[in-house]
């Protein structure tokens with residue numbers, strides 16, 4: 001049995017305030033607000049924001065649960081850095097841009113021969129822009145033009161106390177290959193490799209474990225892309241064959257289907273298969289991110305959900321209703337024939 005993992009699908013983090021997060025992603029990182037929806041687990045309405053590049057490509061999507069009600073603890077066994085690719089030679093722009101917005105950052109640095117700048121979200125999470133070849137189409141803002149903008153994810157860095165078992169998981173269960181070591185960073189690639197298909201383990205033997213719960217200031221999980229629901233089931237079977245027997249059932253996340261497993265170093269790893277239509281199921285390409293979308297099975301609670309959420313200002317780039325220049329790329333996955341797990345929180349009863 002072999003894995004069908006193609007690359008990163010999305011990375012999910014927990015900021016604190018919703019508006020602060022929208023402002024950081026759209027104004028500082030220059031991302032497109034692709035979707036406003038809600039967390040589908042639990043009994044408290046929490047926003048779920050999706051941010052991505054111009055085409056909302058798989059491998060460009062960061063998602064956020066603003067979880068200011070509970071602070072988290074950063075540490076090992078967590079994703080420590082979310083990385084975006086930028087065109088070669090543009091790191092100086094990002095230093096200036098971070099300075100202009102008073103973003104805490106470490107200046108230009110080098111790792112694996114590439115220049116990067118690491119900056120910090122106001123809620124505490126770290127992000128990098130890494131110079132790399134990447135042909136995906138960027139979203140642009142008033143301050144971030146296409147020649148300097150991020151293209152999508154470069155990858156992610158994960159803080160790990162002991163490399164060996166986490167490496168075995170990514171190699172044997174996820175199909176990654178080790179491509180290099182630079183100091184305490186161990187780099188792996190999957191599929192065609194490069195931007196969107198790279199991860200790094202950062203060896204932190206003395207760093208206490210970080211929190212696993214949804215909590216502000218931490219990353220919650222990373223998701224990897226497979227093509228079909230059948231490949232999700234095959235991935236779950238591979239986990240079980242290898243002895244990672246705590247893989248979840250396949251969950252209906254409306255825009256895609258998801259299956260989760262806790263990896264040996266503590267990182268929660270999701271595998272994700274898109275559904276037909278993807279992000280265009282409930283919004284036209286030019287309208288992405290402009291309103292709160294709920295999965296159909298939550299619509300009867302819309303008024304109560306909205307009343308319990310912090311209002312946010314939709315970014316001006318979204319209000320301009322810019323459609324992608326090319327043809328949008330709805331996902332052409334076949335309809336699912338597998339059994340899906342679906343949650344429906346009763347927010348109204350919780351409020352009473």
Ligand SMILES: [Fe+2]
Nearest residue numbers: 012221223270
């Ligand atoms: Fe996820």
